[in-house]
Amino acid sequence: MVTGIGDDCAVLRIPSGHEMLVTTDFSIENVHFRRDWHPPELVGWRCLTRGLSDIAAMGGEPLAAFLSLAIASDVPQQWVSRFLKGLLKLAKKFNVPLAGGDTAQSTEGIQADIIVIGSVPKGKAILRSGAKPGDQIYVTGKLGAASAILKNLQQSELSKSKRSRAKRVPVPIIRQLGPLPRLEIGQWLRERGMASAMIDLSDGLSTDLDHLCEESHVGAEIEAETIPRARLGSAKSRSAKNRSAKNPVALEFALHGGDDYELLFTSTEVIPSKIAGVEVERIGRITKMLGMRLLGDGEAQRLKAGGWEHFTKQG
Amino acid sequence: MVTGIGDDCAVLRIPSGHEMLVTTDFSIENVHFRRDWHPPELVGWRCLTRGLSDIAAMGGEPLAAFLSLAIASDVPQQWVSRFLKGLLKLAKKFNVPLAGGDTAQSTEGIQADIIVIGSVPKGKAILRSGAKPGDQIYVTGKLGAASAILKNLQQSELSKSKRSRAKRVPVPIIRQLGPLPRLEIGQWLRERGMASAMIDLSDGLSTDLDHLCEESHVGAEIEAETIPRARLGSAKSRSAKNRSAKNPVALEFALHGGDDYELLFTSTEVIPSKIAGVEVERIGRITKMLGMRLLGDGEAQRLKAGGWEHFTKQG
Numbered sequence: 114m115v116t117g118i119g120d121d122c123a124v125l126r127i128p129s130g131h132e133m134l135v136t137t138d139f140s141i142e143n144v145h146f147r148r149d150w151h152p153p154e155l156v157g158w159r160c161l162t163r164g165l166s167d168i169a170a171m172g173g174e175p176l177a178a179f180l181s182l183a184i185a186s187d188v189p190q191q192w193v194s195r196f197l198k199g200l201l202k203l204a205k206k207f208n209v210p211l212a213g214g215d216t217a218q219s220t221e222g223i224q225a226d227i228i229v230i231g232s233v234p235k236g237k238a239i240l241r242s243g244a245k246p247g248d249q250i251y252v253t254g255k256l257g258a259a260s261a262i263l264k265n266l267q268q269s270e271l272s273k274s275k276r277s278r279a280k281r282v283p284v285p286i287i288r289q290l291g292p293l294p295r296l297e298i299g300q301w302l303r304e305r306g307m308a309s310a311m312i313d314l315s316d317g318l319s320t321d322l323d324h325l326c327e328e329s330h331v332g333a334e335i336e337a338e339t340i341p342r343a344r345l346g347s348a349k350s351r352s353a354k355n356r357s358a359k360n361p362v363a364l365e366f367a368l369h370g371g372d373d374y375e376l377l378f379t380s381t382e383v384i385p386s387k388i389a390g391v392e393v394e395r396i397g398r399i400t401k402m403l404g405m406r407l408l409g410d411g412e413a414q415r416l417k418a419g420g421w422e423h424f425t426k427q428g
Numbered sequence: 429m430v431t432g433i434g435d436d437c438a439v440l441r442i443p444s445g446h447e448m449l450v451t452t453d454f455s456i457e458n459v460h461f462r463r464d465w466h467p468p469e470l471v472g473w474r475c476l477t478r479g480l481s482d483i484a485a486m487g488g489e490p491l492a493a494f495l496s497l498a499i500a501s502d503v504p505q506q507w508v509s510r511f512l513k514g515l516l517k518l519a520k521k522f523n524v525p526l527a528g529g530d531t532a533q534s535t536e537g538i539q540a541d542i543i544v545i546g547s548v549p550k551g552k553a554i555l556r557s558g559a560k561p562g563d564q565i566y567v568t569g570k571l572g573a574a575s576a577i578l579k580n581l582q583q584s585e586l587s588k589s590k591r592s593r594a595k596r597v598p599v600p601i602i603r604q605l606g607p608l609p610r611l612e613i614g615q616w617l618r619e620r621g622m623a624s625a626m627i628d629l630s631d632g633l634s635t636d637l638d639h640l641c642e643e644s645h646v647g648a649e650i651e652a653e654t655i656p657r658a659r660l661g662s663a664k665s666r667s668a669k670n671r672s673a674k675n676p677v678a679l680e681f682a683l684h685g686g687d688d689y690e691l692l693f694t695s696t697e698v699i700p701s702k703i704a705g706v707e708v709e710r711i712g713r714i715t716k717m718l719g720m721r722l723l724g725d726g727e728a729q730r731l732k733a734g735g736w737e738h739f740t741k742q743g
Contacts, residue, residue, distance in 0.1 A: 119556070119643060120486070120555055120556050120557075120643070121451065121481075121482040121483075121485035121486055121556070121626075121627060121628055122449040122450055122451040122482050122483060122485075122486045122488065122546065122553075123449070123450045123451070124447050124448070124449060124486070124548070124553050125447065125448040125449075125450060126447050126448070126550075127442050127447075127448055129444070132439050132440065132441050132442075133439070133440040133441070133442055133448060133545070134437040134438070134439060134440075135437055135438045135440060135492070135494060135527070135528065135543070135545060136436060136437040136438070136528070137494050137496045137528070137529050137530050137541070137543055138496075138530050139496050139498055139530050139532040139541075141498055141532055141533070141534060141535070141539075142535070143535045144498075144532060144533050144534070144535060145532075166436075167436040167437050168436075168437060170436035170437075171435070171436055171437045171439070173437065177450070179450060179452050179543070181452045181453070181454050181496075181541045183454055183456055183459075183539060212450070213450065213451070213452065214452050215452050215453050215454050215541070217454040217456055217459060217460075218456070218459050219456060219459070219539070220456070220457070220458045220459060220536060220537060221535060221536040221537075222535060222536075224498060224534070224539045226452070226454075226496045226530070226541040228450070228452055228494070228543050230448070230450060231437065233439070235441075238437075238439050240435055241434070241435050241436070242435075311436075312436060313436055328434060328435070
């Protein structure tokens with residue numbers, strides 16, 4: 114970076130022989146997060162994850178981040194400080210400077226727009242449009258944790274409000290670790306030319322696979338039992354002794370749940386079972402026949418984009 | 429542009445030997461505009477002007493724009509279409525593709541974040557920090573129109589609500605032409621190396637000059653009567669015959685009013701009275717003594733950053 118905060122624009126230098134990547138993502142209170150459920154550090158961390166994950170999905174390297182932040186006057190300064198702390202912690206981890214942005218007053222709640230600028234060697238960006246029939250479909254990490262936790266919170270709030278309409282009972286805040294953008298994996302695949310197409314899982318496997326298929330003009334078959342499902346401890350198994358008692362989330366969360374920030378990619382080659390320390394699972398293949406199919410129990414059923422719907426706070 | 433909307437990131441090519449410019453700016457309902465005062469085309473146009481004007485202030489060329497747009501469910505689709513129409517009209521005028529962004533649901537009103545990417549030959553960006561004592565201070569165009577019109581609207585609303593508390597009387601919508609970002613002037617100055625420092629006037633002359641002085645570690649003297657004031661027709665002089673009856677806005681609007689999107693720059697050289705068809709006025713000089721002074725009627729008074737405060741809708 115040449116010049117940062119304090120001028121009309123930031124001035125950035127792109128490495129020679131590279132193209133530039135640009136992505137922008139909103140994080141909006143009561144649409145993408147709730148102040149009573151999500152700690153501010155997690156909101157800040159995930160805000161930047163959304164941008165970095167898009168850079169990862171192109172096989173790119175992040176150069177700088179910009180934050181446009183609108184805050185209503187009744188949001189405590191401490192919330193903003195903790196939000197920035199979470200965001201900057203992730204920025205430091207990947208050596209991405211926060212190079213500018215905008216701050217504004219909001220009339221209600223919090224609206225954060227994160228912009229990440231990255232670079233990739235000319236012509237080497239991994240697009241959504243490169244999948245061909247016969248390519249294998251791979252996914253990194255485990256899926257469904259964020260959406261399963263949210264569902265639990267929503268149900269717990271619902272049942273509590275049924276028991277006691279008089280007073281709103283506080284719901285336990287999410288203690289989930291912030292998701293890690295898969296930058297190393299994206300770069301590893303790009304350097305070796307091993308991915309024919311790639312997308313990050315922000316809206317949910319079924320929705321994001323559908324985007325990839327549309328852009329590539331192909332279809333896909335997914336084997337239900339190979340989808341790597343996150344494991345969550347139940348209330349009874351929170352002690353260290355009972356870690357083995359953690360249960361995989363229901364298939365619907367791994368299939369349709371959002372906010373996982375893992376990578377989904379296609380390849381004609383044999384992919385190692387781990388890249389950069391993260392498990393990689395083969396979950397199906399690209400077909401010439403359009404549409405998506407879910408295989409399981411000897412049957413095939415039509416799979417539709419059933420992406421996680423962002424919740425809106427009730428009442 | 430190589431790849432646009434439809435992938436995880438947009439891929440852009442920066443001309444060789446150039447650096448990249450990045451700027452982001454929020455336009456928020458009831459903070460930066462009001463739906464009952466500003467026609468949607470003007471809001472869209474001005475949203476992009478905010479970004480392009482920052483590129484102009486560096487002497488840069490715009491390459492692509494990105495729009496993150498959050499809209500509450502009760503905002504009519506027609507408002508959004510007309511907003512985009514205004515934005516795209518300005519984009520077309522300067523040949524800037526809208527290359528991506530994000531759309532989200534908002535819980536209240538409209539929040540638009542515009543991101544503009546530009547380029548400038550390496551090391552040639554005109555910064556805020558280059559002004560030296562003895563440099564002359566110049567400003568393009570005429571100042572104060574946007575803030576004077578807003579003040580009229582606010583006063584007219586106030587007096588109407590005093591007369592009739594029963595029913596809210598509609599206020600005439602702003603018919604103002606969209607401001608033009610001064611891209612040609614910025615590039616003209618950069619190509620000739622004629623500006624030592626530059627900033628765009630978005631917050632108001634006194635505030636933006638203060639920013640420039642701070643970044644350059646200098647002070648400034650402004651001659652009140654040389655500040656080019658916009659002329660507005662009064663209600664009595666709206667007919668074509670009475671154009672000559674237009675009156676200059678009060679000095680306070682030209683001095684402190686925001687949303688003008690003209691350029692303020694400093695130079696050691698003699699600057700033509702018009703650049704790219706737009707009048708350029710010399711309004712003062714940079715001083716070694718810190719702080720800003722306003723000269724007029726044989727006196728000097730201390731000038732403080734009195735930038736226009738964004739209004740917040742009452743009630």
